[in-house]
Amino acid sequence: MTEIKQQLAPxxxxxxxxxxxxxxxxxxxxxxxPGVVWLQGFNSEMTSLxxxxxxxxxxxxxxxxxxxxxxxxxxxxxxxxxxTIGRWLDDAHAVLTRMxxxxxxxxxxxxxxxxxxxxxxxxxxEAPAEAARVKAIVLIAPAWDMTEELMWKRFPAEARxxxxxxxxxxxxxxxxxxYPITRGLIEExxxxxxxxxPWDPGRPVRIIHGRLDPDVPFAHxxxxxxxxxxxxxxxxxxxxxxHRLSRPQDLARLxxxxxxxx
Numbered sequence: 476m477t478e479i480k481q482q483l484a485p486x487x488x489x490x491x492x493x494x495x496x497x498x499x500x501x502x503x504x505x506x507x508x509p510g511v512v513w514l515q516g517f518n519s520e521m522t523s524l525x526x527x528x529x530x531x532x533x534x535x536x537x538x539x540x541x542x543x544x545x546x547x548x549x550x551x552x553x554x555x556x557x558x559t560i561g562r563w564l565d566d567a568h569a570v571l572t573r574m575x576x577x578x579x580x581x582x583x584x585x586x587x588x589x590x591x592x593x594x595x596x597x598x599x600x601e602a603p604a605e606a607a608r609v610k611a612i613v614l615i616a617p618a619w620d621m622t623e624e625l626m627w628k629r630f631p632a633e634a635r636x637x638x639x640x641x642x643x644x645x646x647x648x649x650x651x652x653x654y655p656i657t658r659g660l661i662e663e664x665x666x667x668x669x670x671x672x673p674w675d676p677g678r679p680v681r682i683i684h685g686r687l688d689p690d691v692p693f694a695h696x697x698x699x700x701x702x703x704x705x706x707x708x709x710x711x712x713x714x715x716x717x718h719r720l721s722r723p724q725d726l727a728r729l730x731x732x733x734x735x736x737x
Contacts, residue, residue, distance in 0.1 A: 483502055483530075484502075486500075488570070490566055502540075504534060506534075511529070511538060512581045514583040514586075514588070518648075520550075525729070545558065551566075556655040559660055559663040561666060564590055564594060568597065571594065572605050580733055581613075584614075585617070588615060591612050592676065593667050596676070610678060611680070613680075614683070615684070617695075618690075619699055620669060623665060625690075625691060638661060642658045643657045670699070672702075677705065679705075681708070683729060684713065685713040686712055686715075688717055689718065696710055
C-alpha cells in the first residue's frame with residue numbers, strides 16, 4: 476500500500492513565466508508505450524471517477540498513464556475563476572511535452588476533449604516532432620469551442636448581461652455548486668476556436684458520446700465529425716448515455732476504444 480501511495484503522489488511542474496507562473500500537479504504512472512495522457516473536464520480533477528478508473532486499468536495492463544490538474548483545479552495552484560482556455564491549454568502542452576516520452580494516446584473528456592483538439596492543432600503547427608508522438612486521440616463528449624458554442628451562444632440574456640456588467644455569471648450545475656463563468660473566460664476563449672474551418676488532425680480520432688447528454692448535445696459531436704477531415708475517425712454513439720459516461724459499461728467501452736487505437 477505504501478508503494479502505491481508513493482507512486483501516486485503528485486509531482487509539481489512550473490508552467491508559465493512572470494506573474495503567470497504557476498505550479499501544476501501531475502501524476503505519472505510508468506508503464507508500456509504507447510502511453511495514455513488524460514485531460515479531464517471543466518471543474519474536474521485528475522482524481523475523478525473516470526480518471527481513477529483509467530489509472531486502475533492502466534496499472535492492471537502495465538500501460539503508462541499521465542494525468543494532471545489544470546490551473547485552478549484540484550491540487551494545482553491558482554483560482555478557478557482566473558482560469559482561461561489559453562492557460563489550461565498551456566498546462567496540457569507543458570505536461571505532454573515535458574512529462575511524457577515516446578508514443579501517446581491523448582484522451583480528453585468534455586472540456587478535456589476540446590483542449591485535446593486545440594493541443595493537437597498547436598503541435599502540428601508549432602512542434603511537428605511532438606505532434607508525431609501522439610498516435611491517436613479519444614474524445615468523450617468533446618466540448619469543442621465550449622466558451623462560444625456551449626456557453627455564450629446558449630446563455631439567456633440575463634446571464635450575458637451579468638458577464639458584461641459584473642464580469643461573472645454563476646452558472647447552476649447539477650454536479651455541485653454553481654460554476655463562475657467569467658468575462659475573461661469567454662473573451663479569451665475566442666483566441667482558441669477550432670471549429671471555424673475544416674482541418675485534418677492527422678491521426679485516428681474516436682469520439683464517444685451519449686445521445687442523452689444534456690450538457691454537450693450529441694449533435695455537437697456530429698458537427699465535429701464534419702469539421703474534422705481525417706480518414707480514420709469514428710463517432711461512437713451511446714444510446715442510453717448521458718454526459719459523464721462513467722458507468723461500468725461506459726468505462727469498458729472507453730478502455731476498449733483506447734486499446735483499439737494504441
